[in-house]
Amino acid sequence: MGTPVSPDPASGGVLAAAPGPAADPPPTGHDERSEHNGHDGRYLGRRRLYLRRFLRNRTAVAGVVIFLLLVLFSALGDLFTPYGYADADFSALTQAPGAEHWFGTNQGGNDVYAAAVHGLQRSLVIAVTVSLLTVAIAAVVGAGAAYVGGRVEKATLALIHFLLIVPSFLVLALVSHRLAGDWRVLILVLTVFGWMSTARVVWSVSTSLRERDYVRAAEYMGVRPLHIVVRHIIPNLGSLLIVNLTLGVVSTVLSETALSFLGFGVQTPDVSLGTMLADGAGTITSAPWLFAFPAGLTVLLTVSMTFVGDGLRDALDPTSTTGAAGGRR
Numbered sequence: 001m002g003t004p005v006s007p008d009p010a011s012g013g014v015l016a017a018a019p020g021p022a023a024d025p026p027p028t029g030h031d032e033r034s035e036h037n038g039h040d041g042r043y044l045g046r047r048r049l050y051l052r053r054f055l056r057n058r059t060a061v062a063g064v065v066i067f068l069l070l071v072l073f074s075a076l077g078d079l080f081t082p083y084g085y086a087d088a089d090f091s092a093l094t095q096a097p098g099a100e101h102w103f104g105t106n107q108g109g110n111d112v113y114a115a116a117v118h119g120l121q122r123s124l125v126i127a128v129t130v131s132l133l134t135v136a137i138a139a140v141v142g143a144g145a146a147y148v149g150g151r152v153e154k155a156t157l158a159l160i161h162f163l164l165i166v167p168s169f170l171v172l173a174l175v176s177h178r179l180a181g182d183w184r185v186l187i188l189v190l191t192v193f194g195w196m197s198t199a200r201v202v203w204s205v206s207t208s209l210r211e212r213d214y215v216r217a218a219e220y221m222g223v224r225p226l227h228i229v230v231r232h233i234i235p236n237l238g239s240l241l242i243v244n245l246t247l248g249v250v251s252t253v254l255s256e257t258a259l260s261f262l263g264f265g266v267q268t269p270d271v272s273l274g275t276m277l278a279d280g281a282g283t284i285t286s287a288p289w290l291f292a293f294p295a296g297l298t299v300l301l302t303v304s305m306t307f308v309g310d311g312l313r314d315a316l317d318p319t320s321t322t323g324a325a326g327g328r329r
Helices: 046-056 058-080 112-148 150-165 168-178 183-192 196-209 213-220 225-261 273-281 289-316 321-325
Strands: 005-008 014-017
Touching: 046 058, 046 289, 058 112, 058 289, 112 150, 112 183, 112 196, 112 225, 112 273, 112 289, 150 196, 168 183, 168 225, 183 225, 196 225, 213 225, 225 273, 225 289, 273 289
Parallel strands: none
Antiparallel strands: 005 014
């Protein structure tokens, strides 16, 4: 049969082809809206989109689970033992793990399980506090220098570059040892020498943000420079700062562990993972549990935060194919 026709009133009765059924659009390999729409077709907000991309990354989710378990262990682990980390059982010196002492005891009769709980707690407090402080300082200094520009920017960059070439580990060791290894002093010195690298990256990114229209509009409205930096520039660095925050925990744990292992960090009678590693290093063949348990906790902590940092980077980076494709399998 031919194509059906119908009178066209606009042409004075001339027959015109009647429209047939609408053809289906050609199939496409990828729907650009699929990353932004849920199954019900509603638009996903930016936070929900980031969360969905993060949850697709199974390695990152495993890192979160491991980190939360470590936090719970450090917070509630002492409820499951009658011993404190400083209590000594002189009837069980260097005793292997058993029913009485789950992780065994050290040369002084101290319960290794109780020491591990307290040591992990101390290392977590130091690592998270230092990471928060360094990221905050780096954000304000880097973004502020980029926005103000001029001599202030040059002086700030000169200071950052000078501190980056200073042998910070030696300074940390000397200062911590001279001040008796107080963990609060350790937080201070790790913060003082830990913000420069992040500040350099923040400054580099902020040099482009200061030219954005919303920054110029705030200037024309008479908004104070500090307010512009805090309310308009730093929030747009959120993804960069979050990733540096998580990875900063890893670097701080390693720094604190190294300093304590060498005798320049946390000092007895206090306990950290680093001091436990230092105590167990000398008896790794005769009493391996003294080294194995704190080493295992340190590895779990650093690996979990590395997984989380990688997952956040993939989720917050719009160009990441890992986050869009579902993450690591």
